[in-house]
Amino acid sequence: xxxxxxxxxxxxxxxxxxxxxxxxxxxxxxxxxxxxxxxxxxxxxxxxxxxxxxxxxxxxxxxxxxxxxxxxxxxxxxxxxxxxxxxxxxxxxxxxxxxxxxxxxxxxxxxxxxxxxxxxxxxxxxxxxxxxxxxxxxxxxxxxxxxxxxxxxxxxxxxxxxxxxxxxxxxxxxxxxxxxxxxxxxxxxxxxxxxxxxxxxxxxxxxxxx
Numbered sequence: 700x701x702x703x704x705x706x707x708x709x710x711x712x713x714x715x716x717x718x719x720x721x722x723x724x725x726x727x728x729x730x731x732x733x734x735x736x737x738x739x740x741x742x743x744x745x746x747x748x749x750x751x752x753x754x755x756x757x758x759x760x761x762x763x764x765x766x767x768x769x770x771x772x773x774x775x776x777x778x779x780x781x782x783x784x785x786x787x788x789x790x791x792x793x794x795x796x797x798x799x800x801x802x803x804x805x806x807x808x809x810x811x812x813x814x815x816x817x818x819x820x821x822x823x824x825x826x827x828x829x830x831x832x833x834x835x836x837x838x839x840x841x842x843x844x845x846x847x848x849x850x851x852x853x854x855x856x857x858x859x860x861x862x863x864x865x866x867x868x869x870x871x872x873x874x875x876x877x878x879x880x881x882x883x884x885x886x887x888x889x890x891x892x893x894x895x896x897x898x899x900x901x902x903x904x905x906x907x908x909x
Contacts, residue, residue: 703772706750706773706776707773707775707776707779708776709748709749709750709773709776710749710751710752710772710773710774710775710776710777710779710780711776711777711780711783712747712749712776712780713744713749713750713751713773713776713777713780713862714777714780714782714783714784714862714865714866715780715781715784716739716740716744717741717744717751717780717862717863717866718740718780718781718783718785718866719739719740719784720737720738720739720863721740721781721784721863721867721870722788722796722870723736723737724737725796725799725803725870726793726796730855731851731855733854734850734854735847735850735851737850737854737863738846738847740850740863741754741826741846741849741850742843742846742847745833745846750773750777751773751777751830751862752770752773752774752861752886753823753826753860753861753862753889753893754826754827754829755770755773756770756823756889756893756894757823757826757827757831757893757894757896757897759894760894760898760901777862777865778862781862781863781866782865784869784870785865785866785868785869785870785871786870788870789870796870797871797872800867800868800870800871801871803867803871804864804867804873804878807859807864807867807881808873808877812880812884815859815884815885815888816884816885816887816888817888818857818859818888819858819860819861819884819885819888819892820888820891820892820895821853821892822853822859822888822889822892823888823889823890823891823892823893823894823895823896824892824893824896825852825853826849826853826889826892827893827894827896827897828845828849828896829846829848831896831900832846833845833846859888859889860885860889861882861885861886861888861889864881864882864885865882
């Protein structure tokens with residue numbers, strides 16, 4: 700039982716950090732600078748070994764069936780973390796952040812499900828590459844640069860990150876069945892994208908090295 704609680708707690712902290720990164724992004728008008736600062740979220744998640752669903756799902760192929768429960772609890776923790784941060788921010792003087800988030804989520808909700816799914820796949824690919832490189836890269840510069848470049852890439856391209864969007868929906872105070880459906884589509888897209896890159900790494904990269 701303790702380890703399951705740990706999954707939730709580590710997932711919760713990851714959600715909080717992504718939420719803080721999201722606040723920074725909403726606070727900065729320059730998208731390039733904002734996306735760079737948003738990287739704080741993923742960087743600290745990796746540094747403190749917290750559980751971010753989009754950083755973990757790609758390793759599903761390397762683990763046994765019980766890993767699905769770990770992923771699920773991490774995802775629940777991520778949602779709780781982003782929800783708490785978003786809800787607390789709605790109780791502060793930063794009304795402009797809420798309005799910016801409402802505009803952002805409206806664009807997403809006006810999009811088509813297939814578009815959301817495709818954009819989420821590309822984000823999932825980037826997330827796996829960024830996290831996996833952080834774990835395996837020995838060069839310090841390369842280790843951290845991939846995190847920053849990866850986060851900036853998915854934000855500036857407009858790709859869909861399910862956990863970041865949980866925060867945006869929370870701070871905007873926008874909840875509906877459509878929001879839930881779109882979040883599920885994003886989760887599936889992020890998962891597929893991450894697993895596709897992980898599959899390549901496992902099946903082909905190892906063959907090339909041998």
